[in-house]
Amino acid sequence: MSATNEFSQISLRVPVTLKENAFAQIKAHGMTPTEVFRDVLEYIVREGKMPVRKEILSDEDAELLVRIKQALADDDEMIDVKPRDLRAALQL
Structure with a gap:
């Protein structure tokens, strides 16, 4: 992560119930949404790949x-x- 104190804000659209349920799980794990999203972005930068993979399997x-x-x-x-x-x- 950059040593500067410059920050950017991200806005995204998700279904209300998805947001509410996810934020509840995030809180239950002792984290904030900001921490989760920052960790995901840091992982992508560090590893050069996505932290999850979409698979649809029966x-x-x-x-x-x-x-x-x-x-x-x-x-x-x-x-x-x-x-x-x-x-x-x-x-x-």
Whole structure:
């Protein structure tokens, strides 16, 4: 963060209920919205990436992803999978 005392104000639009619920959670964690937003911005600058990633997964896809990661972690297990079987399993 810059050593100067110059500050900027940020304004954003979010649904009222989202703001109210989020601010309540932020307060419950002993922080202020300003601290949270500043921490997010500092993370982006420091790491060069977003602190969150948007993913939309069905429960089935999430379960499949877990199973794939488990299989990949087990180097001893090799399986043959035909594309048509994979398409059928994924219902594509």
